[in-house]
Amino acid sequence: MENGATYYRRWLDGDESAFAGIIEEYRDPVTFFIQRYVHDICAAEDIAADVFMYLVVHPRKYNFRDPFKTFLYVIARSRALDYLRKRKRAAQIPLDEAEPFLADETDLEEHVIRDDRKRRVNEALKQLPEDQQLAVHLVYFEEYSYEDTARIMKKNRKQVDNLLYRAKKTLRDLIGEEGELAE
Amino acid sequence: MRMSNEDFQAEVFRRSAAYQRKQRSRIRILTGAGAFACCLCLTAALGIFLPQLHAAKTFENATTDNMSQYKGEEEQAEENTPETLNDEPADAAPDIAETPENSEAEDNTAEPAPEYDGPTVFVEKTDEELLDYYGLDSLPAAFDEDIELASKEKFWAIYDQYQHGLTVAEDDPDTVTEDRNTWAYIGHMRFVYLTLFKWQYGDSETQYDHKDKESEYESITDYALFTANGIGVQISYASFKPEDFEDQKMIKKIEQEVRDYLNEHRTDSAES
Numbered sequence: 186m187e188n189g190a191t192y193y194r195r196w197l198d199g200d201e202s203a204f205a206g207i208i209e210e211y212r213d214p215v216t217f218f219i220q221r222y223v224h225d226i227c228a229a230e231d232i233a234a235d236v237f238m239y240l241v242v243h244p245r246k247y248n249f250r251d252p253f254k255t256f257l258y259v260i261a262r263s264r265a266l267d268y269l270r271k272r273k274r275a276a277q278i279p280l281d282e283a284e285p286f287l288a289d290e291t292d293l294e295e296h297v298i299r300d301d302r303k304r305r306v307n308e309a310l311k312q313l314p315e316d317q318q319l320a321v322h323l324v325y326f327e328e329y330s331y332e333d334t335a336r337i338m339k340k341n342r343k344q345v346d347n348l349l350y351r352a353k354k355t356l357r358d359l360i361g362e363e364g365e366l367a368e
Numbered sequence: 369m370r371m372s373n374e375d376f377q378a379e380v381f382r383r384s385a386a387y388q389r390k391q392r393s394r395i396r397i398l399t400g401a402g403a404f405a406c407c408l409c410l411t412a413a414l415g416i417f418l419p420q421l422h423a424a425k426t427f428e429n430a431t432t433d434n435m436s437q438y439k440g441e442e443e444q445a446e447e448n449t450p451e452t453l454n455d456e457p458a459d460a461a462p463d464i465a466e467t468p469e470n471s472e473a474e475d476n477t478a479e480p481a482p483e484y485d486g487p488t489v490f491v492e493k494t495d496e497e498l499l500d501y502y503g504l505d506s507l508p509a510a511f512d513e514d515i516e517l518a519s520k521e522k523f524w525a526i527y528d529q530y531q532h533g534l535t536v537a538e539d540d541p542d543t544v545t546e547d548r549n550t551w552a553y554i555g556h557m558r559f560v561y562l563t564l565f566k567w568q569y570g571d572s573e574t575q576y577d578h579k580d581k582e583s584e585y586e587s588i589t590d591y592a593l594f595t596a597n598g599i600g601v602q603i604s605y606a607s608f609k610p611e612d613f614e615d616q617k618m619i620k621k622i623e624q625e626v627r628d629y630l631n632e633h634r635t636d637s638a639e640s
Binding site: 204205208209212230233234235237238241242293 | 370371373374376377379380381383384387388391
């Protein structure tokens with residue numbers, strides 16, 4: 186099975202169709218990851234498009250040694266934080282205007298998280314602080330190692346350990362031992 | 369409704385193309401602005417340095433010319449025997465005063481500086497000829513090598529303001545500056561210099577003045593002007609004086625020496 190780096194190499198070598206493989210494989214996970222930061226599915230889609238645009242306009246930035254997905258997530262995090270900084274200065278979209286897009290968010294979740302148990306965890310996860318959400322997302326949903334998680338979040342290993350410890354503790358209170366959400 | 373992957377990819381490429389166009393345009397603007405700024409800097413630099421270069425070149429040329437004139441004067445003075453000088457000194461200076469060039473300088477106040485050749489006439493004169501012209505039998509004590517304050521960097525100049533255009537040139541400050549510059553440089557590293565001129569309207573009180581360095585001849589900061597025994601005297605001294613030089617004391621000392629000197633050495637015939 187081809188991974189992202191292989192697709193990217195092929196695209197850089199002139200195979201136009203290879204970029205579709207990258208989009209196919211990484212669009213939803215990247216968008217979902219960005220959604221964790223911005224809590225706005227439209228903005229997340231928009232930022233995801235910028236992340237893939239980065240691959241097109243800066244073809245020499247990727248070194249082909251690190252995992253391609255990690256490279257994408259680092260860009261995604263950076264773009265998401267940029268967006269949050271800009272949003273602080275801009276007017277917010279009223280909630281009633283944002284509501285029609287909630288269905289898209291649900292679609293995306295269902296598309297990315299196919300496991301029911303994970304979906305329940307995801308629901309509980311929304312009640313955690315943002316850092317803890319991201320750490321759990323990367324380790325639990327994206328199956329990143331603690332080291333890669335720390336790299337993407339620009340934190341050290343110890344900080345990720347702490348975040349995950351606190352997140353697990355809270356989730357244990359929210360989700361029963363059988364995996365049910367606590368009322 | 370979420371975009372399909374094909375639409376999403378099309379959007380990514382559309383944004384990439386727009387971004388690259390924007391980058392190219394930004395680079396063009398920056399390059400243009402940079403080139404424009406370089407041109408401006410270059411023009412400004414030329415505007416600043418060219419006049420200075422020109423002034424330095426002019427000054428260098430003037431210096432070379434004047435020094436060669438000055439050396440020529442010294443050589444001529446060495447060659448001349450005292451007898452030769454004694455034959456015609458008293459007549460020489462008045463003759464110069466009556467030359468057509470000098471009359472023109474007096475009449476035509478709008479003459480540009482290069483045509484004013486009064487100082488040149490005096491540069492060509494020997495010390496003895498000048499002394500005769502002013503009716504003096506020796507140099508003032510202030511010029512003497514033994515005078516401590518003027519021992520190393522003295523300069524002296526004698527010229528007749530009224531016959532050689534200084535009063536004329538007062539209407540044209542550039543001419544005055546040019547004239548004084550020329551004279552100051554003919555000497556040495558000027559420190560103190562005296563200017564003598566004929567004066568026929570009685571003695572006057574000493575006027576002291578302090579020149580503004582911004583607007584006046586740069587190296588001269590103070591001067592005293594007085595007249596005695598038919599001679600006007602201006603004592604000027606420069607800003608780069610030794611540390612032990614006390615302005616007013618020094619200038620008064622020189623003034624007294626010059627007064628004493630004029631009382632003792634001014635000949636009757638010259639006064640009349």
